Amino acid sequence: MAFRTFEQPSLSRRSLFRGGAYAMAGATLASLPFGRALLAHDVSESWPNVAAMANKYVSEGKVANMLLTFGWGQDDMAHTVGGGTLALNGSTEADMDSLYRIYSMSKPITGMATMMLIDDGAFELDTPLYDIIPAFRDTQVLVDPEGPLDNTVAPERPITIRQLLTHTAGIGYTITSKGPLLDAYVANGIVGGRVSRFPIPGVPNPTPAPGLEVWTNRLASLPLAYQPATKWSYSNSIDLLGRVIEVASGMDFEAFLKTRMFEPLGMTSTWMTVPESEKGRLTDNYGILGETLLPLDPGANSIFLDEPKVPAGGGGLVSSPKDYDRFLRMLLGYGKLGDERIMSEEAVRVGTSDLIPETVDLTGSWMVGQGHGAGGRSVNGTFGWGGAAGTLAAVDYKLGLRTGLYTQYMPSDAYPIRDEYLAALEADVAAMHAGHANHAS
Structure with missing residues (x-):
């Protein structure tokens, strides 16, 4: 069993459906x-x-x-x-x-598929992402999440599987990011779910990266929006777990x-x-x-x-x-x-x-x-x-x-x-x- 800990959730009284x-x-x-x-x-x-x-x-x-x-x-x-x-x-x-x-x-x-691999012993919740995908070992962090891509610092801690599962890895998203990072995502085809065959006025319609592996490597080459494990921000992290699953399982x-x-x-x-x-x-x-x-x-x-x-x-x-x-x-x-x-x-x-x-x-x-x-x-x-x-x-x-x-x-x-x-x-x-x-x- 690969789980380090099993803790009962400490949850608020708020409902899953936005209210009590x-x-x-x-x-x-x-x-x-x-x-x-x-x-x-x-x-x-x-x-x-x-x-x-x-x-x-x-x-x-x-x-x-x-x-x-x-x-x-x-x-x-x-x-x-x-x-x-x-x-x-x-x-x-x-x-x-x-x-x-x-x-x-x-x-x-995708989250439960990831939990299956933790259960298999392929990795743990707190395994560093770069242990599975080495391209993320050198990923930097933006000083300003909306600022220039060359103004970065080193991460204070590595990205982990836990962070990917919970949108706390510091990764951006085309629906939440702004400024140069958003532009870089669009230019590199780092996109998620599809909407239409046809262009939608006011909605970017970038050409997706040619495959999940290329998508992942392009994401790794761009800086994070936030320091890992410091902020909750809706992100590309669950899409990235698809590639983690591929590498760890040896399956598409x-x-x-x-x-x-x-x-x-x-x-x-x-x-x-x-x-x-x-x-x-x-x-x-x-x-x-x-x-x-x-x-x-x-x-x-x-x-x-x-x-x-x-x-x-x-x-x-x-x-x-x-x-x-x-x-x-x-x-x-x-x-x-x-x-x-x-x-x-x-x-x-x-x-x-x-x-x-x-x-x-x-x-x-x-x-x-x-x-x-x-x-x-x-x-x-x-x-x-x-x-x-x-x-x-x-x-x-x-x-x-x-x-x-x-x-x-x-x-x-x-x-x-x-x-x-x-x-x-x-x-x-x-x-x-x-x-x-x-x-x-």
């Missing part, structure tokens, strides 16, 4: 003796406010579809709320087998995911490249401009039908709600799906705990009062992450609940869907609680 409403609602639901049984029946009737929220967005044409999933423990099938069609004004209904661009929901998958990154995770889990609809035969299941992705929806990536002509030059572990996967629910079910089973052991219990427990180094200052970041594990937020017994096209998924270990929200639009903050989902969930639980109290009296 989910935690309070979940605690109430857990106290209801009929709460779990309800999820096994007609879920839309059990969750009328959640269903109304989803139906409102779809009926008003704000999204083509919105599908929410709920599953308990190792129950084989998650149940759904909502619906819609794969495209606006389309006729094919969205369901558990529809294909969604999950973008950064790829991160927990995508082949590793397929062999070690997707096939054992029965995730038969999760790919970097959607097969031509399956494009009929692929949703359209829309850009929100004011109140207008513009087709960014139609399913029939999607960029995800093309093989990516760089397989992006941080944002490159397409998956179905059914497939991703199986991944969540494995996490809830602490590495098991039913009777099948996919990864060790300790690997999951550590990977879903707060792994942020103690030296990191979270001030001003998304993680204030929260924790981060292997590619996902770790808060109050929940673990998960969201995607750039409006998707969201998490497990709640206190409740034994797995949940997902699937839709397709960008940017994800164009609508307050996640906050409205929380409010609807809380309202439904309050009604359940009131109904139970009235029945008991």
Whole structure:
């Protein structure tokens, strides 16, 4: 066993879903003796406010579809709320087998793949990155994260696997970096998830580096934005872990995911490249401009039908709600799906705990009062992450609940869907609680 320590997470009371409403609602639901049984029946009737929220967005044409999933423990099938069609004004209904661009929901998958290799003894959480990829031994650090690339100092400590998993390695990102470092990323094709075959006004459309190895070496040649283990900053680090996995395992990154995770889990609809035969299941992705929806990536002509030059572990996967629910079910089973052991219990427990180094200052970041594990937020017994096209998924270990929200639009903050989902969930639980109290009296 390669883990140096296994510590229970010290988590705040904040919810994974941006606020305390989910935690309070979940605690109430857990106290209801009929709460779990309800999820096994007609879920839309059990969750009328959640269903109304989803139906409102779809009926008003704000999204083509919105599908929410709920599953308990190792129950084989998650149940759904909502619906819609794969495209606006389309006729094919969205369901558990529809294909969604999950973008950064790829991160927990890559994070758990990394935990598998730690479990194998390939490296440890605090192994220096340059022990695996020597090109990072000479990487320097910018004095000013927005300043000139030749104004650098030596790193005070090496980048580690723990830092890569938690976005604390000091690496930049095209969606967070500014100035010369951002320009250098674009010029070197250091990009993550793809969006469209077509140019998008105001959005850089650089040519990706020719392969994950070249992408990695170019990243290593550029300075870090911050000293390692000092600041939380959303980054390229999970994409970089794809190359770490390749080097440490001796397998192509995508082949590793397929062999070690997707096939054992029965995730038969999760790919970097959607097969031509399956494009009929692929949703359209829309850009929100004011109140207008513009087709960014139609399913029939999607960029995800093309093989990516760089397989992006941080944002490159397409998956179905059914497939991703199986991944969540494995996490809830602490590495098991039913009777099948996919990864060790300790690997999951550590990977879903707060792994942020103690030296990191979270001030001003998304993680204030929260924790981060292997590619996902770790808060109050929940673990998960969201995607750039409006998707969201998490497990709640206190409740034994797995949940997902699937839709397709960008940017994800164009609508307050996640906050409205929380409010609807809380309202439904309050009604359940009131109904139970009235029945008991």
